[in-house]
Amino acid sequence: MRSPHTASLELWGVRKEFGSFTAVESLDLTVPEGSFFALLGPSGCGKTTTLRMVAGLEQPTSGVISIGGRDVTGTAAHRRPVNTVFQSYALFPHLTVLDNVAFGLKRKRVPDARAKARAGLETVQLAHLGDRRPNQLSGGQQQRVALARALVNSPSVLLLDEPLGALDLALRREMQLELKRIQADAGITFVHVTHDQEEAMTMADTVAVMNEGRVEQLGPPAELYELPSTAFVANFLGRSNLVTGSVVDVGEVLGVDVAGTRLRVPVGRVSAGSTGVGAVVQLGVRPEKVRIVANGSEPTSGSNVLGPGKVTDVSFTGVSTQYQVDLGDLGVHEVFAQNSSGAPEVRVGDAVRLAWDVDHTFGLAGEPARSGQ
Amino acid sequence: MTRPVTRPVTRPATRPATGRLNRRLAGALIPAYCALAFVFLLAPSVYTVLYSFNDGGRRNLVWQGFTLDNWRNPCGAPQVCEAFANSLQVGLLSTLFATTLGTLVAIALVRYRFRGRALANLLIFLPMSTPEVVLGAALLSQFLTLQLQLGFWTVVLAHVMFNISFVVVAVKARVQSMDPRLEEAAADLYASPWQAFWKVTFPLLVPGIAAAAALAFSLSFDDFIITNFNSGSFTTFPKFVYVSAARGIPAQANVIGTAMFVAALAVVIGAQVVAALRRRVSGAGSS
Amino acid sequence: MTTVAPGPAIGVAAPGTGAPGTGAEDVAARRAGAAGVGLMLPGTLYLVAFFVIPVFALLATSLYVPVPGGDVGQFMPAFHWQNYVTALADFWQPLARSFWFALLATAGALAVGYPIAYLIAVRGRGRPLLQGMLLVLVVAPFFTSFVLRTIAWKQILADDGYVVQALHWLHVLPPDGRLTATSFAVVVSLTHNFVPFMALPIYASLERLDPRLVEAGGDLYAGPWTTFRTVTLPLSMPGVVSGTLLTFIPAAGDYVSASLLGNSTNTAMIGQVIDTRFFRLLDYPTAASLSVVLMAAIAVLVGLYVRRTGTEDLL
Ligand SMILES: Nc1ncnc2c1ncn2[C@@H]1O[C@H](COP(=O)(O)OP(=O)(O)OP(=O)(O)O)[C@@H](O)[C@H]1O
Ligand SMILES: [Mg+2]
Numbered sequence: 001m002r003s004p005h006t007a008s009l010e011l012w013g014v015r016k017e018f019g020s021f022t023a024v025e026s027l028d029l030t031v032p033e034g035s036f037f038a039l040l041g042p043s044g045c046g047k048t049t050t051l052r053m054v055a056g057l058e059q060p061t062s063g064v065i066s067i068g069g070r071d072v073t074g075t076a077a078h079r080r081p082v083n084t085v086f087q088s089y090a091l092f093p094h095l096t097v098l099d100n101v102a103f104g105l106k107r108k109r110v111p112d113a114r115a116k117a118r119a120g121l122e123t124v125q126l127a128h129l130g131d132r133r134p135n136q137l138s139g140g141q142q143q144r145v146a147l148a149r150a151l152v153n154s155p156s157v158l159l160l161d162e163p164l165g166a167l168d169l170a171l172r173r174e175m176q177l178e179l180k181r182i183q184a185d186a187g188i189t190f191v192h193v194t195h196d197q198e199e200a201m202t203m204a205d206t207v208a209v210m211n212e213g214r215v216e217q218l219g220p221p222a223e224l225y226e227l228p229s230t231a232f233v234a235n236f237l238g239r240s241n242l243v244t245g246s247v248v249d250v251g252e253v254l255g256v257d258v259a260g261t262r263l264r265v266p267v268g269r270v271s272a273g274s275t276g277v278g279a280v281v282q283l284g285v286r287p288e289k290v291r292i293v294a295n296g297s298e299p300t301s302g303s304n305v306l307g308p309g310k311v312t313d314v315s316f317t318g319v320s321t322q323y324q325v326d327l328g329d330l331g332v333h334e335v336f337a338q339n340s341s342g343a344p345e346v347r348v349g350d351a352v353r354l355a356w357d358v359d360h361t362f363g364l365a366g367e368p369a370r371s372g373q
Numbered sequence: 374m375t376r377p378v379t380r381p382v383t384r385p386a387t388r389p390a391t392g393r394l395n396r397r398l399a400g401a402l403i404p405a406y407c408a409l410a411f412v413f414l415l416a417p418s419v420y421t422v423l424y425s426f427n428d429g430g431r432r433n434l435v436w437q438g439f440t441l442d443n444w445r446n447p448c449g450a451p452q453v454c455e456a457f458a459n460s461l462q463v464g465l466l467s468t469l470f471a472t473t474l475g476t477l478v479a480i481a482l483v484r485y486r487f488r489g490r491a492l493a494n495l496l497i498f499l500p501m502s503t504p505e506v507v508l509g510a511a512l513l514s515q516f517l518t519l520q521l522q523l524g525f526w527t528v529v530l531a532h533v534m535f536n537i538s539f540v541v542v543a544v545k546a547r548v549q550s551m552d553p554r555l556e557e558a559a560a561d562l563y564a565s566p567w568q569a570f571w572k573v574t575f576p577l578l579v580p581g582i583a584a585a586a587a588l589a590f591s592l593s594f595d596d597f598i599i600t601n602f603n604s605g606s607f608t609t610f611p612k613f614v615y616v617s618a619a620r621g622i623p624a625q626a627n628v629i630g631t632a633m634f635v636a637a638l639a640v641v642i643g644a645q646v647v648a649a650l651r652r653r654v655s656g657a658g659s660s
Numbered sequence: 661m662t663t664v665a666p667g668p669a670i671g672v673a674a675p676g677t678g679a680p681g682t683g684a685e686d687v688a689a690r691r692a693g694a695a696g697v698g699l700m701l702p703g704t705l706y707l708v709a710f711f712v713i714p715v716f717a718l719l720a721t722s723l724y725v726p727v728p729g730g731d732v733g734q735f736m737p738a739f740h741w742q743n744y745v746t747a748l749a750d751f752w753q754p755l756a757r758s759f760w761f762a763l764l765a766t767a768g769a770l771a772v773g774y775p776i777a778y779l780i781a782v783r784g785r786g787r788p789l790l791q792g793m794l795l796v797l798v799v800a801p802f803f804t805s806f807v808l809r810t811i812a813w814k815q816i817l818a819d820d821g822y823v824v825q826a827l828h829w830l831h832v833l834p835p836d837g838r839l840t841a842t843s844f845a846v847v848v849s850l851t852h853n854f855v856p857f858m859a860l861p862i863y864a865s866l867e868r869l870d871p872r873l874v875e876a877g878g879d880l881y882a883g884p885w886t887t888f889r890t891v892t893l894p895l896s897m898p899g900v901v902s903g904t905l906l907t908f909i910p911a912a913g914d915y916v917s918a919s920l921l922g923n924s925t926n927t928a929m930i931g932q933v934i935d936t937r938f939f940r941l942l943d944y945p946t947a948a949s950l951s952v953v954l955m956a957a958i959a960v961l962v963g964l965y966v967r968r969t970g971t972e973d974l975l
Pocket of ligand 1: 195
């Protein structure tokens, strides 16, 4: 059932104000045709508002929304080739499951609406429950009905507003894979809203991280993870150790002075505008990239080294062990170490240094403004 | 609407013997008192039913003996059935208009934002908080000023007026309990506003609208004061009873009253039983 | 013919329809604009035409003067505010009596209605069929025509009826004492008529009351009476306020009870006077000014009461 109608979605300078409060600020987004796009951000950052504007349920204060190159900004919701899976599912309680799924087809006067609805229910493995009422279904089943109800219409763009939010963890994982499969089969452009970073990264081709009504960074999940461009992204998407310093050396690799210690970062891994001598930059590294250097041993060359500091906590999590290391003025840093053989034995109270490859370092512009948590 | 009570807790925790006795006493006292209260509440209805079997002829005030004649010939007294038919007509017509107008207002008040909402709310509230004599007198002044002929239509106009507010209040509660996302989902699934209303909003509001209509009909059917002011020589059932009260009310009025009483009771009790059965079925289904 | 008494604010669910939901109302879902006004318009215009303008017509009528040399019932527009002075001077007694009777009826309806509501909502909790049936009994009086019910009181309280005879026998009533054609009969009938209006809103607020609060009260205070006074009663106040308003306002304007069960000397209520002035004497200005006074007095009393009980948000 690959959709012949799938289309790209574009937002140009879309803003939404509620009275004096700006929920969404000048959003520019391009969602390529047939892609699985995730909109990720903390609660209240404007994700739902953005989706509602795309669906036509909310009018943007300014800006243009186009679908498949056609401007739909002023088009009423029921005339847009878009369907939504609502955060609360919004299944019609007075209709059977089958009639819920057939609702959109009937409005479009598609022939054989009920037969097609039944086929739609089959793709979510619920054909046997067609005669029930929505309140006789479990949460996961309701979620599938909501999905089928939107999908059967073969929309150009499918909007999903935290569709898995109400499900338990196991069912969530299962549905994530299922959604991914359905998207690949149908080839429909998916815009998936979530505040679960893991969900966004496992499912989407492209992730946009939103914060306070703005897109902070947009790109493939791996790129966002490897090279976050703001402190917010660095901490919202996984965790990061961050320190602040000033550039003292320019070249292929920048030299940065951090409280008397010289750290290095490839210039290509620093966000633009922070590469001149004297510029203030934040350097970061992911906890799993950091190695603990016990007293007496030496870090490998080509590493950035910080410390010594004191180990304040060691937690065993199964796959890995997590260490908290207090570096004094530089704050508490985290280290995630795989539990493979050869890791040094480290205890709370030990004095250690931290080391990581220069190539794993990333640089962010400016002062430490906001923290992600 | 409930305010939390915050009061310092200073009482000693237990008062064993007297506490238990009090509880026992209170336990029996309230049902006993309520039984008396129900006797008080239902006595007039029981009398109305009894006197429909009274062999009292024209002046049905004193018990004269049991008869079924009144029931065999419910239209036997002059005008009584005509008045009853008039009340039915006025009731149905005014219910239709008031329910339609009131439902639209209720939806608008809950679902839409516009200037003058507060004023509109006040306009809905005022007729309910104005005594019927004043409503009747005001409308009569208006009809007199306009030199309208009093009769069937003026009564219908008046009943629609006092019923709108009650319909708005009853339907509003229902609209408020309805998830607005459902209408948005309908729009998202290609339903025009018109289709969204008829396919989603209306079916979900039906129980509220039906309750409002039942309320409107009974208020209209039972209204005396406003009708009395605005009916001229047109007679409704309550007006017929009131006017004949001076000379004595024919037992046929009690027959009609009793029939209405029993019919309404049957409907409501039936609804209760159906609801109970449904609860049992769904309870069994889910466990 | 189902009857429900929705309070000004508390929509009381009819037995069987279930309580109105707590409201999924969401500001985000409120739509702006013309469609809303379009839906409002027919209903509000109707109320403007048949409520607002009539009230002004009433105000105007209350200031009319007789056409000089005209027939009885012929008046012309004027600004004769003295109509109010004479109306009040002549009829302050029935006016005051109306409020007094309404007050008594409200107290009576509360005394009868509150325990019933309490029994159904609190004692009947968890037994929906019993609750439903008792609620049916509460609204059952409505199923009998209001005027017929009032006349039934005439039969119940008749001189040779059981009630009067029992009272004679108990020497509560002197041998020549009677109940018909007394204020007592009028107030009893008024009370009876409004008990459901009182009981239903109270039931609705008690029903919503969290039973765990009462249990907690039982833990903390021990005595059932103390628990009731400190927990249940305060939490049911919104229902009580609604119920008293729904009783007091119509009771003050009622005249069916007074004219069918009262006498001509000391039970006349203002509604009777207005009716008589309008229809028997064709004295429209006096009738209109008394109506205006009644309406204004009720508005003031209700306003004060609502402010006093701190429940403005009810309306
Ligand atoms: N109709 C409205 N009126 C006023 N403010 C609104 C309205 N709708 C949303 N907002 C505000 O806009 C901001 C963004 O809301 P939105 O629902 O888009 O958040 P979200 O990112 O979807 O959050 P969540 O993850 O919790 O669903 C919030 O601060 C919210 O309070
Ligand atoms: Mg949201």
